[in-house]
Amino acid sequence: MSMHGTSASSDQVINHLSLEDRLAEIIAQYRQERKLGKVVEYQTYQELKAVVANLNLEAGAEDLEQVWQMVTTYLANSVKTSHPQYFNQLWSGQSDAALIGGIVEVMANTSMYTYEVAPMATLVENQMLGVFKKKFGFESGEAQVTTGGSNSNYLALMLSLHHKFPQVKTSGLHTLPPVAVFVSQESHYSLDKAAVMLGIGTDSLYRIAVDERGAMSVDSLEQAIAQAKEDGRVPLCIVGTAGTTVRGAYDPFESLAEIAKAEEAWFHIDGAWGGGAVFADKEKRYLKGFELADSMAWDAHKMLGVPLMFAMLFVREAGHFDRVCNLGDTSYIFHADTEDRDLGPYSLQCGRRVDSFKCWLEYLYYGEAGFTKRINRFMALAEHAEAIILETPELELQSHRWINNICFRFTHPAISDLEAFNREVRNTLHQSGQSFVNVAYLDGEFTIRLIIANHEMTEKNINIFFKEWLTTARTLLPQYL
Numbered sequence: 409m410s411m412h413g414t415s416a417s418s419d420q421v422i423n424h425l426s427l428e429d430r431l432a433e434i435i436a437q438y439r440q441e442r443k444l445g446k447v448v449e450y451q452t453y454q455e456l457k458a459v460v461a462n463l464n465l466e467a468g469a470e471d472l473e474q475v476w477q478m479v480t481t482y483l484a485n486s487v488k489t490s491h492p493q494y495f496n497q498l499w500s501g502q503s504d505a506a507l508i509g510g511i512v513e514v515m516a517n518t519s520m521y522t523y524e525v526a527p528m529a530t531l532v533e534n535q536m537l538g539v540f541k542k543k544f545g546f547e548s549g550e551a552q553v554t555t556g557g558s559n560s561n562y563l564a565l566m567l568s569l570h571h572k573f574p575q576v577k578t579s580g581l582h583t584l585p586p587v588a589v590f591v592s593q594e595s596h597y598s599l600d601k602a603a604v605m606l607g608i609g610t611d612s613l614y615r616i617a618v619d620e621r622g623a624m625s626v627d628s629l630e631q632a633i634a635q636a637k638e639d640g641r642v643p644l645c646i647v648g649t650a651g652t653t654v655r656g657a658y659d660p661f662e663s664l665a666e667i668a669k670a671e672e673a674w675f676h677i678d679g680a681w682g683g684g685a686v687f688a689d690k691e692k693r694y695l696k697g698f699e700l701a702d703s704m705a706w707d708a709h710k711m712l713g714v715p716l717m718f719a720m721l722f723v724r725e726a727g728h729f730d731r732v733c734n735l736g737d738t739s740y741i742f743h744a745d746t747e748d749r750d751l752g753p754y755s756l757q758c759g760r761r762v763d764s765f766k767c768w769l770e771y772l773y774y775g776e777a778g779f780t781k782r783i784n785r786f787m788a789l790a791e792h793a794e795a796i797i798l799e800t801p802e803l804e805l806q807s808h809r810w811i812n813n814i815c816f817r818f819t820h821p822a823i824s825d826l827e828a829f830n831r832e833v834r835n836t837l838h839q840s841g842q843s844f845v846n847v848a849y850l851d852g853e854f855t856i857r858l859i860i861a862n863h864e865m866t867e868k869n870i871n872i873f874f875k876e877w878l879t880t881a882r883t884l885l886p887q888y889l
C-alpha cells in the first residue's frame with residue numbers, strides 16, 4: 409500500500425497518466441513555439457557547457473522531475489529545425505503525420521531484423537521500398553533501408569567490389585589488383601569514407617572536374633579512366649551525383665552509364681539529396697539516365713522532408729544483398745522453420761531501428777500527389793529566391809540554380825575580403841536567431857548556400873531572409889571598406 413492508502417497498481421496508473429499528460433503538454437508547447445521567435449538561442453559550446461554543468465543533476469536519483477527539467481532545458485537550447493527561417497541543411501520541417509510516426513517508432517521500440525519481432529514494421533518497410541522502387545524505376549531489382557546516404561554509398565561501393573571480384577568475400581582485398589572509383593569533384597565526402605571503410609583507400613578515388621554548372625565533365629572522366637589504367641588500376645565504379653550537396657548539380661547520367669558499360673564498371677548514382685526531384689514536374693528531367701544505374705542512394709529524410717532518418721539503396725538486379733550481406737551463423741536469430749520474411753539477412757546491421765513508419769504515415773496522408781505538390785513548391789520558392797538575388801545589385805548568384813539549392817553572396821567593389829564579410833553576415837543572423845543559413849565553397853570560392861526544404865515555408869520567409877541579409881550586410885559594410 410502507498411502512503412495514501414492506494415494500491416501500488418493504481419499508483420502506477422496515476423503516474424502513467426501524469427507522464428502522458430506531461431508529455432502531451434510538452435509536445436503541444438513545442439509545436440506551438442517551433443515556428444516562432446528565434447531559430448536558436450545561440451550560445452557558444454563553452455557557454456552551453458557551463459549551463460549544463462550548472463544544472464545540478466544527480467545521476468541515479470530515479471526522479472522524473474529531473475527528467476522533465478532536462479527535457480525543457482534540452483528543447484530550450486536546441487535549434488528549431490522546423491522554423492521557416494531555417495535554411496541551413498538539406499532537411500527541415502516536419503509534418504503532423506510524420507511526427508506521429510516518429511513518436512510511435514520510438515515508443516513501440518523494436519528491431520527490423522526479424523519479422524517475428526517487427527511484423528507490422530516489416531510489411532510497412534517492404535511497402536515503402538516497393539513504392540519508391542517503382543517511382544525510381546527499380547521495380548525488378550531490390551532495395552533496402554540503410555542508416556543514411558553515407559551508408560548507402562558505402563554499401564553500393566561494396567556491392568560493386570563483390571560484383572567484380574566475388575572472391576573478395578572469402579579471400580579479402582589483398583588478392584585483388586588496385587581499383588579505381590570515379591567521383592565528381594563535388595561529390596559527397598561519404599565517398600571518401602566509403603573508400604576508407606572498404607579498404608581500397610582514398611588514393612583509389614579519382615575526382616573528376618566539373619563544368620561551370622557543377623556537372624561532371626565527361627571528357628575529364630575519360631581522361632581519368634585512362635590515367636587510372638596507366639596507374640595499374642581496374643575501373644571499379646563510376647559514381648554520378650543527382651543533386652550535389654552544395655549547388656544541387658546533376659551529372660550527365662546517360663554518358664556516365666555508357667562509359668561504365670564500356671569499362672565493365674558498376675554505375676552508382678548518389679541521389680541522396682537530389683533524387684527527390686523525381687517528384688518535381690519540371691526538374692525530374694535531370695534524372696534522365698537513372699534507369700541505367702546499377703544502384704542508387706536516396707534519402708527520404710532530405711528533400712522529401714520525412715524526419716531523420718529514412719534512407720534507401722536501390723539495386724538494379726536482385727540477389728546482390730543476399731550474396732554480399734547474408735553471412736555467418738545466424739541460427740539463433742533467423743529461424744529456418746518459419747515462413748517469415750526477415751529483412752535482417754540482407755542488411756549490414758544486426759539490430760536496426762524502424763525508420764519507415766513515419767514515411768508510411770506521411771505517404772498515406774499526402775499520397776504521391778502531395779509529394780509532387782511539395783517538391784514543386786520548393787522549386788517555385790527557390791525560383792523566387794533566385795529572382796530576388798538577380799534583381800538586387802549587391803547580391804550575386806554564384807552558380808546556376810538547378811533545384812532548391814541557391815548559392816549567392818553579397819558583393820561590393822570596395823570589400824577586399826568577401827569571404828570574411830559574408831561569413832560575418834551569416835554568423836550575425838545565426839547568432840541573433842533571425843535566420844539560419846549555411847556556407848560552403850564552390851571551386852574554392854566562398855558561398856552562402858540557401859536550402860529550401862521546409863514544407864511550411866512561404867515566399868514571406870524568403871523575403872524576410874533577404875531583407876535581414878541586406879540590412880545586416882549594409883550595417884556591417886562600413887567596417888569592411
Ligand SMILES: Cc1ncc(COP(=O)(O)O)c(C=O)c1O
Nearest residue numbers: 556557558596653678680681707
Ligand atoms: C549528395 C549527398 N550524398 C550523401 C549524403 C549523406 O547522407 P546522410 O547524411 O544521410 O548520410 C549527403 C548529405 O548531405 C549528400 O548531400
